[in-house]
Amino acid sequence: MRAYKIAAIPADGIGPEVIAAGVDVLQALAGRVGAFSLDVTTFDWGTDYYKRTGVMMPADGLAQLRPFDAIYFGAVGAPDVPDHITLWGLRLQICQGFDQYANVRPTRILPGITSPLRNVGVGDLDWVIVRENSEGEYAGNGGRTHRGMPEEVGTEVAIFTRVGVERIMRYAFKLAQARPRKFLTVVTKSNAQRFGMVMWDEIAAEVATEFPDVAWDKMLVDAMTVRMTLDPKSLDTIVATNLHADILSDLAGALAGSIGVAPTANINPERRSPSMFEPIHGSAFDIAGKGIANPVATFWTGAQMLEHLGEPEAAARLMRAVDAVCAAGVMTPDVGGAATTRQVTEAVIGAIHGAND
Ligand code: GGG
Numbered sequence: 001m002r003a004y005k006i007a008a009i010p011a012d013g014i015g016p017e018v019i020a021a022g023v024d025v026l027q028a029l030a031g032r033v034g035a036f037s038l039d040v041t042t043f044d045w046g047t048d049y050y051k052r053t054g055v056m057m058p059a060d061g062l063a064q065l066r067p068f069d070a071i072y073f074g075a076v077g078a079p080d081v082p083d084h085i086t087l088w089g090l091r092l093q094i095c096q097g098f099d100q101y102a103n104v105r106p107t108r109i110l111p112g113i114t115s116p117l118r119n120v121g122v123g124d125l126d127w128v129i130v131r132e133n134s135e136g137e138y139a140g141n142g143g144r145t146h147r148g149m150p151e152e153v154g155t156e157v158a159i160f161t162r163v164g165v166e167r168i169m170r171y172a173f174k175l176a177q178a179r180p181r182k183f184l185t186v187v188t189k190s191n192a193q194r195f196g197m198v199m200w201d202e203i204a205a206e207v208a209t210e211f212p213d214v215a216w217d218k219m220l221v222d223a224m225t226v227r228m229t230l231d232p233k234s235l236d237t238i239v240a241t242n243l244h245a246d247i248l249s250d251l252a253g254a255l256a257g258s259i260g261v262a263p264t265a266n267i268n269p270e271r272r273s274p275s276m277f278e279p280i281h282g283s284a285f286d287i288a289g290k291g292i293a294n295p296v297a298t299f300w301t302g303a304q305m306l307e308h309l310g311e312p313e314a315a316a317r318l319m320r321a322v323d324a325v326c327a328a329g330v331m332t333p334d335v336g337g338a339a340t341t342r343q344v345t346e347a348v349i350g351a352i353h354g355a356n357d
Pocket of ligand 1: 077246
């Protein structure tokens with residue numbers, strides 16, 4: 001039997017609720033499939049840990065995580081601690097520390113879920129957004145001077161490197177090539193941002209020559225929001241910078257019915273370090289503790305984790321169970337249902353056990 005070591009970091013807000021649900025579903029799946037086991041170790045890092053210790057995770061946090069096969073992450077952020085402290089102290093430390101440079105965010109309208117868009121239905125908006133996850137606007141390059149004075153200055157300088165852009169472009173073209181439509185849209189803002197973004201366009205054209213069977217086009221990020229809304233079926237695989245893709249993927253989640261169903265995988269494609277799987281949504285303190293957080297994004301990213309671990313059949317079985325439960329209308333309030341997190345979780349576990357394939 002194949003045995004995988006998983007580090008769970010539930011962290012803040014609804015993170016612990018959805019990760020508990022995800023672990024239950026993944027363990028049920030492992031039991032049902034019988035070919036692999038998951039040994040889950042939970043880490044109590046996050047904002048409560050920060051309040052006790054002054055750091056979001058210990059100094060040797062990455063060293064503690066390195067032996068694991070994958071990381072299952074909940075959400076980070078709390079109302080009483082500045083967001084840049086919680087985000088940089090945990091999630092970005094792990095993404096950047098483990099060079100998880102490819103952030104993969106699939107979208108699809110699940111059965112039973114209604115998109116706010118007209119004329120799109122189940123299976124539509126079949127997109128994958130590839131977010132550059134190691135540099136760009138999140139390079140952490142900036143500073144503040146003359147604090148509190150009229151001359152105060154704050155800089156936040158985006159860094160785009162040839163290595164960083166080439167590798168994410170190659171990853172995105174390869175992913176597009178593996179999908180039926182073989183079509184990639186490269187998003188920038190290269191009309192207004194005439195250095196790094198123009199380099200993105202040039203590198204896209206260079207890397208495209210390695211993938212002659214992949215058609216591709218370019219969009220400015222502002223126009224991309226219009227295209228996603230008014231001509232969504234014209235899109236398939238999308239690659240964009242760290243910040244642009246973060247914003248576009250929230251839009252994608254909303255257009256698919258709720259950000260509560262949107263998953264994301266932070267991948268180190270060379271497998272030099274563990275990859276991390278999480279729902280796109282944040283800690284959602286407004287609903288934390290109410291038992292109504294949507295666990296579907298966490299199940300879906302669990303399927304991404306299984307794919308990454310080399311268990312594609314189990315991943316597909318999990319997504320069939322999720323589809324069946326959504327189709328049956330067992331859904332949380334954010335997607336128009338009346339079910340609790342626990343009821344959706346039990347229904348998915350039931351569907352996993354019930355499936356006779
Ligand atoms: N599970 C995702 C999460 O916790 N996200 C928190 C957040 O604020 N992320 C900002 C970003 O990824 O740019």
